Amino acid sequence: MELYRSHVLICGGTGCTSSGSVKILEKFEQELEKHDLTKEVKLVKTGCFGLCEAGPIVIVYPEGAFYSQIKVEDVEKITEEHLLKGRIVKELLYKEAVEGDQVKSVNEVGFYKKQQRVALRNCGVINPENIDEYIAMDGYRALGKVLTEMTPEEVIDTIKKSGLRGRGGGGFPTGLKWEFTYRAKGDQKYVACNADEGDPGAFMDRSVLEGDPHAVIEAMAIAGYAVGANQGYVYVRAEYPIAVKRLQIAIEQAKKYGLLGKDIFGTGFDFDLEVRLGAGAFVCGEETALLQSIEGKRGMPRPRPPFPANKGLWDKPTLLNNVETYANIPQIILKGADWFAGIGTEKSKGTKVFALGGKINNTGLLEIPMGTTLREVIFEIGGGIPNGKKFKAVQTGGPSGGCITAEHLDTPIDYDNLIALGSMMGSGGMIVMDEDNCMVDIARFFLDFTVDESCGKCTPCREGTKRMLEILEKITEGKGEPADLEKLENLAYTIKSASLCGLGQTAPNPVLSTLQYFRDEYEAHVYDKKCPAGACQSLLQYFITEACKGCTLCAKACPVGCISGETKKLHSIDQDACIKCGACMEKCPFNAIIKK
């Protein structure tokens, strides 16, 4: 084994891979070779660091120097200056990591300071494709402890006492779920992991699988021991190729070390794990649909009860938890239920991972103790809204959730508070909207999503969401009638109470919550035929302002010839003929054309 004086960590998460981190890794390899540093400096491809906005990210230890938005051309400089001569290249550091002459380590940067990493503790620290690094970080010790020192009842008791609740959205107490499966009668039981993270804008589970796959494997083996199962399945959506690959590598390594398979730690406990791929159906995130899909059927939900704990995969008792929930388990076993229960609020314990996106400066992944306020997340960790725009709302819970407005920004985040505000925790997507986002349009967007993803089994969801979408389309096109708002609400409540599964029951939430907080916007669309945010194309009008120099470019660009005016004189648009294509605005060299 080699000892290195410096480690260069390059993010290999999906965000950074998309922005070119693979090429950067290759360039580092060449540069280190060139300067004969391969024996002194180690390159490590890690999982997501979380601050995707600043990607591709490179961190150099032992200094903890945090380089952001690195380009291939920068690698030479980092190698020559930093790795060879020990001078940190300040101009390439993340903007907040430099303060005057002082260079701050990655952990002191605002984005990371307020975070507490439990589920993500190894993401961006270890090489996820190397089981030894996971073991170095106390990996598989929890499994060892459980198998040699604890009875299944004690394990379940620990999880119950910790107060851990399902991180996939519902927030059901995890320990209870384990107990139900443990108590269920059956010769064969299964453990399954829901990695079908379908909420748009959510990528917590993907980051855990990409950055720390062994944590999930270890937790599933622990769960298997606790409930009495010897076979596990991880159901991953096919849109996550990197996560699938890393998980498969990790399973192979665990098998080779005998941490999966027969007679683990010589205790007689057998446990095996298989990966199953989804094929692009959002509804498969619903637990009964997911189990159907693993069985090789159409992923359609079925009524509960019976719950999977009694009748799951192939009608056998099955424990199903989500990725982030599992990622917490080894830590709880090692550090104890009291440690975990000491973090968070009264009814929501521990930490929660959120994917922060939309109109926010620091898009990325973060993990905070429950009870942190939305304001802290958006303005301190997230760095506020870009371009000096005004915060309008934050959408949580994906297509099942709702919007939270500025007046509620000081609410501590936990399961119950978010539900009280008409939204929900969901799996942890957090999309920030500013004044330019039209809330009616956002509601329409989510309905469009649920209509597309409704499996079609039950009528309220299949037909009802379609009708709601039609009404919303009417409104955004300026054809809304006063009675439409009432119709929307009636439909929403019917769908909520009559749908078969969680997808249908929560589908109207985006509409209900925007109606609650932004009714004035709906009314502006319906009564005044105006979109206050200027987002709904059909309700916009293009105008030429005094800044026009009469260059005639816009008139030439207009496909319907509705712009008139003499050369070097102010032009005007015939609003009746205008098709609102925006071609004129794009062409104007003086920014004299506005839409409102």
Place this chain on the structure above:
Amino acid sequence: MAKNILTKENFEKLDQVIKKYKDTKGALMPVLTEGQKIFGALPLEVQKVISEKLNIPMAEIYGVVTFYSQFSLEPKGDYLIGVCLGTACYVKGAQAIIDRISKEANVEVGGTSPDGKFSLEATRCIGACGLAPVLTVNEDVYGRLVESDVPGILAKY
């Protein structure tokens, strides 16, 4: 159909896959996933072979194939353009991007261009929200897009 995908070679590969999964519980999904990769689509001829060898009724297989959006009955164009319409991309203006591609490449959303070169899809969140709005062309990812980037990207293919 522009290309002949139903080659002997492809069917041999499918045979191998079926052999590998034959005794696995719930074998249909993995076989279909691999089949889609081999043929680029799952037309009825392929489903029939799977049906016979796995002993699963055609109706059930057809039901599964048409249920999941990643399976298709017809092959896609040479370049599959996926524009992410996840929430983060949407609020950052992905709709304008997809409209522009549709216009420039003469391809409808969900369809294939007349020359068989491009297929255009509105995809679910690919999780690169930090780079929103994002599009993919086969394996290549383009992020932080503005509408005027579109012609340049298409010109590369």
Place this chain on the structure above:
Amino acid sequence: MKSLEELAKIREEALKKVDLRKERKGTRIVVGMATCGISAGARPVLTALLEEVQKRNLSDVEITQTGCIGVCRLEPIIEVYKEGDDKVTYVEMNAEKAKRVIAEHIVNGRVVSEYTIGAYEK
């Protein structure tokens, strides 16, 4: 894996590979690696230090490089920062001297005074 001991062994081995990335205390040895240092032979010194630290399993010692320490004529220079002690600067180092520094200063806590900058200045 058949026993917890086996896991503990892998862990101990692997820990050495990653603990550079943890918050840490202990001794820091800094090697001057600017152009002057490298041309005077700092690289073999650094390699020798790494090898020695690894051989002796010194987990709380961090070896890192820095730019020009400023006294180019005395290169290769290394500086040792031990917790609670003053900085010690060694000059005109080579691989053999480096090994002795590890053995006497780092392990046994006795500064090798004949190599220090103080001794040289006299």
